[in-house]
Amino acid sequence: MTAPSPPEILRAPLVVEFPFTRSLGPVQSAFLTGLREGVVLGVTTADGKVMVPPVEYDPVTAEEIRELVEVGTTGTVTTWAWNGSPRPNQPLATPFAWVLVRLDGADTAILHALDAPGPGAVATGMRVRVRWAAERTGAITDIACFEPADSQDTASAAQAAPHTGEFADAVTGIVAQARLDYSYSPGRAQTAYIAGLSERKTIGERCPSCHKVYVPPRGACPTCGVATTDRVEVGPAGTVTTYCIVNIKARNLDIEVPYVYAHIALDGAGLALHGRIGGIPYDQVRMGLRVEPVWTEGGRYPDHYRPTGEPDADYDVYKELI
């Protein structure tokens, strides 16, 4: 059967969230713990350059660097960019300047936000100072942002001073939280498959070259590398090609163990898909068993497959699909 008209392409929100837990090396640990304590630390390279924020290896020589120094909380803007429309999660919700700031005593610059009334109030070379976050945890966001410095700050420009980097209760790791929002579309082939399921039909696609029917279809034949555009309905009945017995109950899964999970070659399909077998004791499931889908009210895919009562399929019929 060839479906009459292509269904409208599906789209749905897709959220990817990841809280990566990362450990810190000695230098990053000292730097982030320092921020929690209101102290900005850098490292000194072999040739006497002070790097803030600190790195653990010299970017030129690749030498390990561990010599910590404390630098000032005031500094000079080395370049900037006016962000008129802040995006979610950025340091300030009101328009601000992104800045690279060379803190007093440092030779390199740190990236952060500068709270300023408008782009006219920002310039390369301007003096700024750290505005600390109200609550600090040992993260780069412990610096809430920078703000323009007054003349008193300017007069007290700090020199780099040696620091042990030792603090009580050092921060040794961070959790890097991130959430990205997508609008996912599965494309033409998978849209047809999902739309078919809503009518309790299983739609595959036939390769025009090798004539194999792929289900679920992904739009291409991996053997021939050509588009599979010829839509065909397969099943509903099929044959168990292989199976396993599940003895451990998955969390939040309302199925009594043991149960059988099987590969099922639907009639007319060129490869097997998988599903649970029900309606038969687990130890009576076998290769060649003929099964059909069981749909539950409102279900968007078959809940499980049960025996049709037909005689078992001959091995030669399904051996290529195992």
Place this chain on the structure above:
Amino acid sequence: MARYAREVAVVAFAQSDHLRRTDELSEVEMVMPVLHQVLAATGLKAGEIGFTCSGSSDYLAGRAFSFTMTLDGVGAWPPISESHVEMDGAWALYEAWVKIQTGEADTALVYSYGKSSPGSVRDVLTRQLDPYYLAPLWPDSVALAALQAQALIDAGETDEARLAAIGARSRAAASANPHAQLSGVVPQGEYQVAPLRTGDCPPIGDGAAAVVLAAGDVARRLCERPAWITGIDHRIEAHSLGLRDLTDSPSTRIAAEHAGVFEGPVDTAELHAAFSSQEVVLRKALGLGEDVSVNPSGGALAANPIMAAGLIRIGEAAARIHRGESDRAVAHATSGPCLQQNLVAVLEGDRA
């Protein structure tokens, strides 16, 4: 000559039309026509290719291992010799070139693609930043490029009017490129992150590209005028922007030296400059004079499918050699914030 063990050339190049959205196409459905096109240009079948390498990033579409799906479009069963880089396809090409240099393959299919439309690419790209000092602040790709642009303006190397002219020249050139997403006259627009305006920034879109590489006599058989890769090199510099001189690109210059760019004149340069300000930096690093045709395809300011835009630069430069419009071209690809990593290739055609 004889910089390398084997002569390797780009013998074919194909790319998709680059579009703002391609909802009707899964990734393999987007990539497959481009693969068919590039193979058809050589007469090779997928099974005759010695090595296949792809470049992409799962973060763009938000799907884990999405590149494995696109292998269906190659015809990866029975198993083929294959690899993938989570980078722009220009680096996949580098891996394929190494594979041919080692003698393990005589031909290679290289492809890459990016589907940016499902997500917010400015936010997505923040996840490639250092997770300790940068990513928690969510500085987006336009913001980082704007810092570089301001540094150039402060150094007196450009100004907003000259940056606007780069965007305008690129989109005018793209009028002759049927695959481009933006071409002709495009308004310079509002500030995105000042000093960069809309016209200084690349379009966001979906697209794919593919090239076929071949060695020596195979290349001569497959292509009337192969684009020989007479030099290729890539270099990286510190990730942290505050450690770098943002007005310069030493990694591009070193890669160019090792690729032999400065050993002769070039007539064409395809530069992966997604922002107008980056072209200023790259022209300086590569020592390009006014006589060099820079981004005659329109460049990334006309179409910037992320993870494919760098490979497209190599493909466009090669295609000009195939057509006899260039004798010695330089192609450049970049990755990371503010031109952190740079790949430079020299492509040459046989002289008549």
